[in-house]
Structures are given as structure tokens and as C-alpha cells.
Amino acid sequence: xxxxxxxxxxxxxxxxxxxxxxxxxxxxxxxxxxxxxxxxxxxxxxxxxxxxxxxxxxxxxxxxxxxxxxxxxxxxxxxxxxxxxxxxxxxxxxxxxxxxxxxxxxxxxxxxxxxxxxxx
Amino acid sequence: xxxxxxxxxxxxxxxxxxxxxxxxxxxxxxxxxxxxxxxxxxxxxxxxxxxxxxxxxxxxxxxxxxxxxxxxxxxxxxxxxxxxxxxxxxxxxxxxxxxxxxxxxxxxxxxxxxxxxxxxxxxxxxxxxxxxxxxxxxxxxxxxxxxxxxxxxxxxxxxxxxxxxxxxxxxxxxxxxxxxxxxxxxxxxxxxxxxxxxxxxxxxxxxxxxxxxxxxxxxxxxxxxxxxxxxxxxxxxxxxxxxxxxxxxxxxxxxxxxxxxxxxxxxxxxxxxxxxxxxxxxxxxxxxxxxxxxxxxxxxxxxxxxxxxxxxxxxxxxxxxxxxxxxxxxxxxxxxxxxxxxxxxxxxxxxxxxxxxxxxxxxxxxxxxxxxxxxxxxxxxxxxxxxxxxxxxxxxxxxxxxxxxxxxxxxxxxxxxxxxxxxxxxxx
Numbered sequence: 001x002x003x004x005x006x007x008x009x010x011x012x013x014x015x016x017x018x019x020x021x022x023x024x025x026x027x028x029x030x031x032x033x034x035x036x037x038x039x040x041x042x043x044x045x046x047x048x049x050x051x052x053x054x055x056x057x058x059x060x061x062x063x064x065x066x067x068x069x070x071x072x073x074x075x076x077x078x079x080x081x082x083x084x085x086x087x088x089x090x091x092x093x094x095x096x097x098x099x100x101x102x103x104x105x106x107x108x109x110x111x112x113x114x115x116x117x118x119x120x
Numbered sequence: 121x122x123x124x125x126x127x128x129x130x131x132x133x134x135x136x137x138x139x140x141x142x143x144x145x146x147x148x149x150x151x152x153x154x155x156x157x158x159x160x161x162x163x164x165x166x167x168x169x170x171x172x173x174x175x176x177x178x179x180x181x182x183x184x185x186x187x188x189x190x191x192x193x194x195x196x197x198x199x200x201x202x203x204x205x206x207x208x209x210x211x212x213x214x215x216x217x218x219x220x221x222x223x224x225x226x227x228x229x230x231x232x233x234x235x236x237x238x239x240x241x242x243x244x245x246x247x248x249x250x251x252x253x254x255x256x257x258x259x260x261x262x263x264x265x266x267x268x269x270x271x272x273x274x275x276x277x278x279x280x281x282x283x284x285x286x287x288x289x290x291x292x293x294x295x296x297x298x299x300x301x302x303x304x305x306x307x308x309x310x311x312x313x314x315x316x317x318x319x320x321x322x323x324x325x326x327x328x329x330x331x332x333x334x335x336x337x338x339x340x341x342x343x344x345x346x347x348x349x350x351x352x353x354x355x356x357x358x359x360x361x362x363x364x365x366x367x368x369x370x371x372x373x374x375x376x377x378x379x380x381x382x383x384x385x386x387x388x389x390x391x392x393x394x395x396x397x398x399x400x401x402x403x404x405x406x407x408x409x410x411x412x413x414x415x416x417x418x419x420x421x422x423x424x425x426x427x428x429x430x431x432x433x434x435x436x437x438x439x440x441x442x443x444x445x446x447x448x449x450x451x452x453x454x455x456x457x458x459x460x461x462x463x464x465x466x467x468x469x470x471x472x473x474x475x476x477x478x479x480x481x482x483x484x485x486x487x488x489x490x491x492x493x494x495x496x497x498x499x500x501x502x503x504x505x506x507x508x509x510x511x512x513x514x515x516x517x518x519x520x521x522x523x524x525x526x527x528x529x530x531x532x533x534x535x536x537x538x539x540x541x542x543x544x545x546x547x548x
Contacts (some may be wrong), residue, residue, distance in 0.1 A: 028438065039434070046392060046437040047399075047414060048430050058431060064493050065435065069381050072451035080457040087307035101171035105403035110523035116401050118410040 034062040123211045125230040130156050132187035132255030134180070140298060146236040149190040150197060151282065152271035153177055160273050161195040161205035161223075164404045164424030172470050174271025174308065176240060176282050176299045183298045189238050191226030195426045196395065197244055197275040199223050200495050201488050202251070204428040209485055214256055214525055218482040221251030227285050229256040237286070238295045242272060244280040245383045246477075246502025249514035252285055253477035253527020256516045257293055258292045258548055259285045260541075261502075263534045264509035265310040267296075268303035276390035277308075279383070279506040289515060291546040293323035296537065315535040326538035327545035332365030337470030341376040343502045346479035353526040354476045357517035361546060368474070371466050374500055375458040376504050379419040381504035382455035384496055385439050386450045391429075392436030398424060431492065460508040467510075467533045472543050475501050477527030501529060511537050514543040 028042075030033035039058045043050050050058070099112055109114040127149045134141075147153060150160045154169035154177075159165045173181070174457035180187060194204040202225025203209045212220040213233035220229040224241030228251030231239050241248040243261040252259025260283045267282045274280075300321055302309040312320035336358070343351055359367055400406030400420035407423050409416040425433070439448035466473060480499055488495040505512040510531060517528035528547065532540040 027444075042434045042438050042441070043430075044418075045441065046420060046433050047396075047418045048425065048433060049418045050430065051422075054427060054430065057427075058434065061431065061492055062435065062438075065384075065496075066438075068493060069385055069439075069448055072378060072385065072448065072455055075375075075378055075382075075451050075455045075458060078454045078461065079456040080453070089304070089307075097171055104171055105168055107400060107406040107408070112510050114402050117406070117413060117416040119412065 024084050028062050034059045034066070121236070123213055123229050123233055124208050125210050125226040125233065125235060126189040126194050127159055127161065127207045128157055129189040131189070132156060132181070133138070134182075134184050134186060136182050136184050138182060138184035138296065140180065143185055143237040144188045145180050145185040145295065146189060146191050146227055146230045146239040147177060147180070147187050148193055148224050148239070148241050150193060150242060150273045151177060152273070153187065153190065154324075156190065158190065158273070159207070160197070161207060162424065162426065162429070164398050164406065167204065168403050170271070172271065173540070175268035175303045177271065179299050180240075184526055185298075186263055191224070191239060193226055194223035195429050196273070196391070197223040197242060197247055197280070198391070198428050198432050200246070200250055200463060200498050201483060202226060203485065203489055204426055206426055211254060212482050215482065215523065217413070217485060218524070219254065219485055219488070221254030221478070221482060223247040223251075224259075224285065225251045228252050228257055228259065231255070231285050231287060235294040238291060238431050239285040240282055240299070240359075241285050241297075242280055242282050243506065244276050244387060245506050248283045248285060249477050249502050249512060249527065249529060250499070252514040254482040256519075256525035257285055257287055258289050258515050258544070259283065260292050260296055260513045261505060261511060262296065262300065262537060263511045265308050266300050266312060266511070266535065268306040268309050268340045270303055270305035274394045276387040277394070278390060279387060289513070289541055289548050290324055290327035290339060290394065292513070293327050293541045296323050297321055308411050312535050320535070323537055323541055326541045328542060330544045331361050331543055331546045334361070334366040335471045336361065336368040337371040337466050337473045337544075339373045339376060339466070339473055339475060340370050341373055342475035342479075345500065346476050349479065349481055349520040349522070349524075350476045350479060350526050353520060354517040354528060357528050357547060358474065361543075364546060366543075369470070371463050371470070371473070373466060375455065375462045378455040379459055379504040379507060380460065380496055380500050382452040382507055383499065385452035386456065386507070388432045388436030389440050389449050390436070392433045392440060395429070396432055400424065422534045427491065456507045459504050461475075461509040463504060463510060463531070464533065467531075468502040471538055473531040475529050476517075477501060477529040481520055481522075481526065505531055510534050511540060513540040513544045515548045517547060
């Protein structure tokens, strides 16, 4: 059977990463840096498969990079000006992409809709 | 040897007459061009053909420009050398065998080699200024909000801006005039006339080379770790400006020591969210896998993304994950606020801030790929500018004894593009 995606979700700047709610990650900077199982866990949260080579290299690199990021602990708390405001437009109909154009780059479509992978 | 400056060489003609009639403007391949593929340097989007033009592309066409093609770049803008492109590295035309800088390396190389009159790049943490410096041309990172990002494929929205690359400051200013201005399709754009009144966009006229009375602040933190070959050229350029009536004083900005960390945590976090959209269903390569969606998307993303992109998505996911958000992301936002405040304060006591654009001369090809942390640290002088939302220009300051280009960066206050254009035009 096949599924059809009816709606798409657009993650906007300011939203929390949707994958981050999936669970607590192990620390990659305690002890001897990142382990390969840490890297696999975060890759699963990010929905990215990795080759064995990549897991090995990332485990080696992430420990160093995250250790470097830890310098941020020395940064004092700074008062931030609330300078961001929502900019809204009137909710009026206006020209947008045609359905055909919106679907033109989809690898698979069906009846004017995006078609996702076959499940099972 | 071919430069490999372009990913797609397909000419887009304009049917309008305007200030750019008879000229060519190459466009970085993360900026949407209707009907011409826009790959972001990624296998994920190798076949992606946008159904609409980015606002900046629309403005180029209205100004009469011919677009000769889409330029090579680090995949999704993630790199400092243009070596992470799925379509192969770009050579530095000044010294083949060395990188052109990145991520807008194709744009800067094409301008430096005379393959195009001007080019557009995007700058999230230095991606216009770095390649401009490494290729010996001029690049401007505009104030956040000056130029529309509508139709630009997002990497880290709170940091990036589209900007011009050209042989001279005056030409870069001409191109900036065309692309700048508010856009109802990008709610983060602002109208510069509200800040600076009538004539706010007359950038080219500001390129008069007049630095008499100019007060330059030099942040010592941005020279401390720099290569001596670079600082020698930098101080010669400052001497040159002094001989024409400018003066300089050193400023101490402790906050700048945390810019690289604050930038990478912020950019990776935003990237992990932005690049979640690439699942191969609506666009991009799907791999044609069937089964559980989490698993099929993970396989499509494994195939479609290169190693540096995966690495940044993973680190961003980690930095935002429960238990680490306060330690990384929140502290990075504190550092950003600190940097912004202190740069603005320093610009109360100086007209512009000057530093070498890059702390090192152009690297040899292949040197950086296996050591991402060292590559990140090369962004020490450019990243504070994006974090502070202010404009900066990189102008050629001269060459090392070995003939490698060195760029001088001038930073101005928000919407102070004319200040950095005027000062920079004294050098190039």
C-alpha cells in the first residue's frame, strides 16, 4: 500500500528542531570524547544513516569540536534586547505556484499530490 | 587548467534595460533561478529546478544583467574552501593548487579570472568575504535585512545575507544598489531610507576614496592569532590609509574570542532544523526506498548529503537536544548578544573597524578537509560580523611575498554600507 502526504510542515527559524524532542542524548564530551554509539544515536534523531567509516570519523572529530564549544561556558549572561517583532501580512488570497509547478520536482506524485515511500 | 567555477553554465538573458545592461552577473548556486537547476553544491538537489526566481535574481533581470551561470560552492554553504561541493573543488585562479576560499568560491574565482563582470554570493559566517580575500577581489556582506533572502536556500537564516563580489569597490557598490531594498516576501528585510533618509541606497557614489579624518578601530583579538605574512600586509595597508589622512587606534574586544564557537553552534543548530525538509518526497533525491518512513528518509539523506553537511546537522541536533540546549545553544545566544553589544559600542568610538579578512593566506587544496576544526577556526575574523548583524567589506590589501592575496576587512555600523564602501574604495 502507498501513503500520500497531504500536508507539509515547514520548520521556521526559531522553532526547536523537531527531532530534538525524540529523547535525551548521551554526553559526547565526558571522559574520552564521543563514542561511536553516541554518534549513531544522534544520527538516528537527525534521520541520517551513516556508513561505518563516517561513524568512526565523526566520533573522532565531534569530541574535539564539542570540547572547543565548551569555551562558551565562560561567556557571561548578557541582557538581550527584545528586538524581534512578528511581521504579519493581511490574510488575503494572492497568486502562488500552480499545483503543477509545486509538484514538478517531486520524485513521485499521484493525482496531483506528493507521493511518499511505500510502507511495508 | 579549468577553474570549475560554475556548476551550471546556462545563460539567462534579460529583456529589460537598466544599470546592468551589457554586463554579466554570475549567481551562486543556492540562489533560485526559474527553470535553471539550483543544486546548492549538493547531490541532494542535483536535479532540482526552481519554479520561481529569487527576488535578487528578479532584480538582476530587471536591471538588464545577463546571468552566465550558477557558481560552485561548498555544499549548502558549509565550508571555507569550496572543497565540500558535490561537483568538485574550484581552483584559485591567482594560484592554482590553492583553494579560492568559500563557500562562495565559484563566484569569487569567476570574477577574479574575468569570466564574469560581477557575481552574487551569500555570506553566513564569511562566505563572501573569505573567497573575495583569497581571490584578490572585493566582496560585501550587507547589514542583516538590507537584501532579500526570498528564494535563497536556507542554511542559517538568522545569519545569512546575499551580497556582491566584483573587481573593485565601486563595482561591488553598483551591484549592491541593484539588489538592496525591502521585499514583501522576506519579512526580515528593512527599508534603509528609514534609517538614512533619501539617497540611502546611493552606494556607488560613496566610493570616492576619501579617507581624510577617518577613524579606524583595530580589534587586537583579530590580529593575535593571525599569520605574520597576513599581518605584515594588513599593517602596510593601514599605513597607506594613514598617509591619506586616516588614523587608527587599537580596541580590545574580549567577546570576539568566542565568536567562532557562538557562530558554529548557532549555524549548526539552525541548519539541523532547516535541512530537515530534505526528505526526497517533495524535491531532492529520494533513492526510491520503500518501508518505514524514518528509515527511508534516513537512507535518502545518507545518499544525498555529503560528509560536512551530515556532520553539521548531527552537531546541531546534539546542541539543541534535551539536556544540551542550555549548555550550547543558549550560551551561544549570550555570546551573540555580547558580541553585538561590544561591536556596536566600538563603532561609537570609531567610524569603521579593520582587521585582516582571513587570518591565513589561501590554503593548499586538500589541506582542510580532514580537519574541520582547523577550518572552522579560519573564520575567526568574519563570523563576528554575522553575529552582530552589521555590514562588512573585504578589499584587496596587497600580496604576501609569495604572491598570495590578502584581504582587509572593514566593518561598519548597521546600515552603514556607505562608510565601509568609502573607506574600502581608498584601497581598491
